Amino acid sequence: MNKFQQSQKDNLFKTSTHDPYRLPRVEGAAICPQCNAVYQGGNWTWKHPENTVIHDARTVKCPACRRIVDNMPAGTLTLSGSFLQKHRKEIINLIENTEKKEKAEHALERIINLTDSAADLIVTTTGIHLANRLGHALEAAFKGTVDYQYGDDEYGLTVNWTRDE
Numbered sequence: 443m444n445k446f447q448q449s450q451k452d453n454l455f456k457t458s459t460h461d462p463y464r465l466p467r468v469e470g471a472a473i474c475p476q477c478n479a480v481y482q483g484g485n486w487t488w489k490h491p492e493n494t495v496i497h498d499a500r501t502v503k504c505p506a507c508r509r510i511v512d513n514m515p516a517g518t519l520t521l522s523g524s525f526l527q528k529h530r531k532e533i534i535n536l537i538e539n540t541e542k543k544e545k546a547e548h549a550l551e552r553i554i555n556l557t558d559s560a561a562d563l564i565v566t567t568t569g570i571h572l573a574n575r576l577g578h579a580l581e582a583a584f585k586g587t588v589d590y591q592y593g594d595d596e597y598g599l600t601v602n603w604t605r606d607e
């Protein structure tokens with residue numbers, strides 16, 4: 443990143459906790475060419491039968507697809523502890539099912555990557571709500587300890603979940 447890009451980035455984040463990937467609210471409709479999410483009335487949603495006909499929709503890549511392409515997660519969840527080693531499959535299943543539900547309701551909440559390294563499991567997400575929901579789902583299903591850290595000057599959420607037997 444050069445100096446100009448860095449200062450652009452600083453400016454982008456300076457203003458606060460607003461998601462820099464959100465589009466300014468615009469009139470009219472748009473469709474994401476990547477995932478087919480539909481932008482209408484200020485929100486991105488999945489195409490519903492009642493709005494299959496969208497007039498004059500522009501083609502705009504949605505914030506979730508842009509984050510995936512840039513690999514710029516809004517949420518990062520790190521799982522650790524010996525319980526994880528013994529129950530990896532169940533835990534990954536819970537994460538995937540939670541994503542499925544969240545994504546069905548909120549088009550911009552998706553998993554970017556699930557990195558299954560030797561010790562920890564790291565899940566990155568396109569939205570902070572999914573990261574938050576995953577933390578709560580883990581706590582509800584497996585107890586353990588969770589902490590949630592919202593970014594001070596960057597839009598983002600870091601969640602750490604751990605449980606030792």
Ligand SMILES: [Zn+2]
Binds near residue numbers: 478479503504505507
């Ligand atoms: Zn998209």
